[in-house]
Amino acid sequence: HRLATMSLAYMRVGRWPLAAGLAASAAAAAYHRSSAAAASTCEPGIDPNKWTALTLSKVTTLSPNTAIYRFAYADPSAESGMMVASCLLTKAAIGSEKPDGSRANVIRPYTPISRPSVTGYLELAVKTYPEGKMSQHMASLKEGDTLDFKGPIVKLPYEPNGHKFIGMVAGGTGIAPMLQVIDEILANPTDGTKVSLLFANQSEGDILMKKEIDARAAAHSDQFTVHYVVDKTENSAWK
Numbered sequence: 001h002r003l004a005t006m007s008l009a010y011m012r013v014g015r016w017p018l019a020a021g022l023a024a025s026a027a028a029a030a031y032h033r034s035s036a037a038a039a040s041t042c043e044p045g046i047d048p049n050k051w052t053a054l055t056l057s058k059v060t061t062l063s064p065n066t067a068i069y070r071f072a073y074a075d076p077s078a079e080s081g082m083m084v085a086s087c088l089l090t091k092a093a094i095g096s097e098k099p100d101g102s103r104a105n106v107i108r109p110y111t112p113i114s115r116p117s118v119t120g121y122l123e124l125a126v127k128t129y130p131e132g133k134m135s136q137h138m139a140s141l142k143e144g145d146t147l148d149f150k151g152p153i154v155k156l157p158y159e160p161n162g163h164k165f166i167g168m169v170a171g172g173t174g175i176a177p178m179l180q181v182i183d184e185i186l187a188n189p190t191d192g193t194k195v196s197l198l199f200a201n202q203s204e205g206d207i208l209m210k211k212e213i214d215a216r217a218a219a220h221s222d223q224f225t226v227h228y229v230v231d232k233t234e235n236s237a238w239k
């Protein structure tokens with residue numbers, strides 16, 4: 001097998017390099033718009049060029065510090081307009097206080113875990129950091145509250161059958177971009193790409209979406225395999 005390890009892990013994308021890359025990604029977003037338009041007649045629920053307020057409609061706890069946040073579009077028939085692999089930006093006026101008393105904007109990128117074709121909403125898996133500005137803000141939102149979104153920002157357009165084998169290494173919420181690509185591959189019966197995922201977490205209880213990932217591996221055992229590693233465990237079954 002030719003091993004193509006995809007450099008999708010967001011840990012490698014610094015905030016400023018990402019900001020600098022936004023202009024460059026505008027062309028890719030335009031490409032995406034035209035290709036997405038060919039595949040779907042739905043209006044995108046978010047826009048790469050302007051901020052759109054989406055409404056928090058559901059929160060599902062995944063682990064003690066991570067949850068899935070579902071944000072609804074104004075139009076229930078809209079799709080995310082995302083392509084694989086891409087991320088989006090969130091914005092909230094929760095930064096340092098300005099001389100006029102208002103607060104500076106805090107902007108953070110996230111990778112939706114919902115499929116691009118899902119209508120009405122998108123979902124983010126977000127880890128809450130003890131002093132994290134955006135993750136704390138998101139955790140404080142109540143259903144019905146809004147958050148500003150902009151996107152998609154194309155990271156690496158995925159081409160079916162571009163590689164025979166893809167090796168992925170992810171930690172914690174770094175699973176989000178991997179799931180985007182895995183789901184794209186498994187949803188396409190003409191894509192023969194095989195995927196191996198090494199998913200690292202602190203403990204067994206921290207493994208995000210293990211049931212869902214195992215279900216994908218069971219349903220596509222010839223194409224997708226997953227191995228979990230943890231930092232600490234009481235369970236001797238872990239080797």
Ligand SMILES: Cc1cc2nc3c(=O)[nH]c(=O)nc-3n(C[C@H](O)[C@H](O)[C@H](O)COP(=O)(O)OP(=O)(O)OC[C@H]3O[C@@H](n4cnc5c(N)ncnc54)[C@H](O)[C@@H]3O)c2cc1C
Pocket residue numbers: 010011013014015018087108109110111112124125126127129130131132133134135136173176177
């Ligand atoms: C392309 C991309 C996609 C991403 N996708 C996801 C995703 O799907 N899900 C996800 O959960 N994350 C994702 N991230 C990470 C995300 O963008 C944020 O970096 C993350 O949510 C933390 O942001 P924050 O504002 O909550 O924390 P920040 O305020 O930026 O703080 C970051 C860290 O510093 C610590 N800290 C903050 N203030 C202090 C202080 N005064 N003293 C000491 N420590 C401090 C915080 O506790 C935290 O550990 C992605 C990043 C990129 C680049």
